[in-house]
Amino acid sequence: MKTLIVTDQKQDWPFETAGAAVLTARRYFEEPESGFEGSVRVLNLCRTGRYQGRGYYVSLLAEARGQRPLPEARTVEDLKSQACVQALSVQVEPLVHETLHHDESERFELDVYFGQDPAQRHQAIAEQLFANVRAPLLRALFGRAAGRWRLDAVQAIGLADIPAQHRAFLLEATKEFLAEGSSAARPPSGDRRPRLAILRNPDEPHKPSNEQALQRLVRAAPLVGLEAELIGPDALDRLPEFDALFNRASPEVSGVVYEFVRRAEALGMPVVDDPRSILKCLNKVYMHELMSRHRIAQPHTLIVHRGNLDQVVPTLGLPCVLKLPDSGFGLDVVKIESEDALQHEAERFFQVSELIVAQEWLPTGFDWRVGVYDGRPLFVAKYFMAPGHWKVNQVTAGQRLIEGRTEAMAVGEAPAQVIAMAVRAANLIGRGLYGVDLKQVEDRVYLIEVNCNPNLDAGNEDQVLGEALYREVLGVFARRIAERRGGTAVPSTA
Template sequence: MTDHRQEWFEIPGAVVVTAGRYLSERESGLDGSVRVLNFCRTGRYQGRGYYVSLLAEARGQRPLPDVKTVEDLKSEARVQALSAQLEPLVHETLHHEESDRFELDVYLGKDPAERHQALAGQLFAKVRAPLLRALFQRDERRWRLDAVHAIGIADIPAQHRAFLLEAAKAFVAEAPAPRPQRADGGRPRLAILWDPNEPHKPSNEEALQRLVRAAPLVGLEAELIEPDALGRLAEFDGLFNRASPEVDGVTYEFVRRAESLGMPVVDDPESILRCLNKVYMHELMSRHGIAQPRTLVVHRRNLDEVVPTLGLPCVLKLPDSGFGLDVMKIESEDDLRREADRFFKVSELIVAQEWLPTGFDWRVGIYDRRPLFVCKYFMAPGHWKVNQVAEGQRLIEGKTVAMSVGEAPEAVINTAVRAANLIGRGLYGVDLKQVEDRVYLIEVNCNPNIDAGNEDQVLGEALYREVLGVFARRIAERRSGAAPSTA
């Protein structure tokens, strides 16, 4: 994939497609058996390059880089860790006396200057992005990695084009390398991350205390930690995130760090990236035949198709909106253009869906691939969504009515389990609408609400033991060196 058509960039045995075509044409001719090499600039969150990797994952097409790598490159902690891993090789091989800064380009693991091939190979092995630019700084006569960025094909100087073509040809002919295995260790302590200053908490304080009290019953010690405790994370054996996940925020840094330490973590970084983007969600669920409201992925070139396709009113969504924020009811073409213009300033793609009015939404909690709880979320008083954010960020919620899994319609449970299991083995809240006997998936949420008095109405304290019991089992598997259970 390239941002724009490059006449010189042709690779035998591969199809070169522009990002615009890949994003706008659902049936692009690429099936799940191919690898997608993303040569676009990926630095902007929800830009074209970001969406190429995201939708390639949704379509089962093994992108390079994947979205987690794109986000990792924005993490200062990740770059520091990478610098420490590369330090011996950097000290051994990097010798440049003319300046205290050095820039190394890496094209699919190759150094176009052909002076630092070992270093280029190690960078690519650890940061799986096709085109990298690494910046090194010399302090007190020792070189260290200062920054690393994914670059795009437009950043390649003309004199390096032939070299890149040869590197790409060689890479296309290679088999994919296996992923490295992580080391184990530790003792059973669980960190529960929460943010007391957060306006819309996924768990109220009583639910958090119930988790802490339930931990000894499953053989764990649980401690509530806050966003300033990142440096303590290595003291624990697992992380349960009860703060709102944002890809560019501190919560993502916590879960990314926990995963890098090899500990069980919920939400895991991959689930966050998948669940927080409604474009990915639509592509993935469509591919697997899960019923959704009529949906159109909207870009600037097909905005005029929204009303003829979906009618009015319809719903317009920013892909990473949460708590019903930036989910707008569109009642006129003027509304559509005004809100779309606002959303396009943030994201290359947005989502439009048909309007399905119902008195409540189903919420099914899925954990470790099994249904955990079922609730009816009724609409906020006088509003069309279950949550209404009033002035001053005050959240007005509709009534929650929980029931046992066996009481809920079978189609609701089955659809929720199928959808959540396409995301992973974490804790998910699956939102669905039921219109007569038809069930439609709205979205799969990571980090779903577990509030005392709401989601625990049926299971009570057993809900918290169920959640922590999965952590206890995964920590035990990690300590014993057993392969993680997929059941």
């Protein structure tokens, strides 16, 4: 297996490392994939603390390129979750109580480099932390209360955070690592009908399911052997009461919805949207890398950083489209018609993200939306542009959403290449529920993006299937719960 060591700056790693190539993050973003063919492990030694920062994108793009990053993008985000840190604290508490001896103060800081303690005083704790948090460089913070030490925080750090006196030790720890070649299932719940939590947020302005659709889900649940309940963002502590989670609230990587799905997965329950799908689908840079790698046609696209902004107009022409990687509902997706506008909008986006997306302008009267669920097409519709606008959704200054009309059709009535491309793209993400957006220009079809948490609205996406749409969605949950129980609860087919 090839190994890449990725750093923020070239001078951060001045060592010769047998068996590994060293790249800066900027070069890693730009390096052609053909240079790293085969099985590749990426040791991301950049700072990863900022969401959509340089280090975050190294891990995210490594996953998109089929490589194995350490840490994974999901690990980076999990370390920002207090619930995740608390769970880790409980896990390491016996070892900490037994082996941590530090009388100089009530606070203690432990650095961990590939599972090794540079002070060589708390090696057992270092190994356990690395086994649970697969990040190359960690900093654990402990506090003492009532005579007992506890883990208060864990951070993934970068090379810039390593003291100079530790650099030689880090090099040896890295060499040793290179030389080296679970969540518990939830207990059975007896013969009771499995319970599905449907998470919704009544206060969000742009809901993925209207109230009528949510009620249809609740009514359809008994038909597939489930009991469904609508819950809100204040019900996180109730998750263990349920057997599965269906998210119908708009996800954000750093928000409460992500905490719901992450905790549901940790409990061992089927969950849609799953955390990996959220991380992948909410980032258009990842999406472009993944789809390009699998040769799925997309509009001509340029991944933009501050160093290549001047290439946008010569490459794509004007007008073009500029996108913030995690934009949704058409927010922070702007049409660029002049170089001044490009400079202005790009600078605004760079305040948020190290990388942004520029794409050629492909005007169409509608976008295809294919719902793909559990690897199969569920529904297909034409999303027409909002009246007088170039996007399907127009958000006014007052945050009012103006949508174009939706025209659903049977899957068999849609062009075969539209369905085939949508299913192939969605299956590269996972087995969840995805809304695949495509544009058709004459006989050519282009993938725009794969969305997690797609709209399921009564009167729109269910125009063809009606109530059967909701039974199809819930039936997958029933099957997955039954499989989780080892076949002890087979859902009704009524």
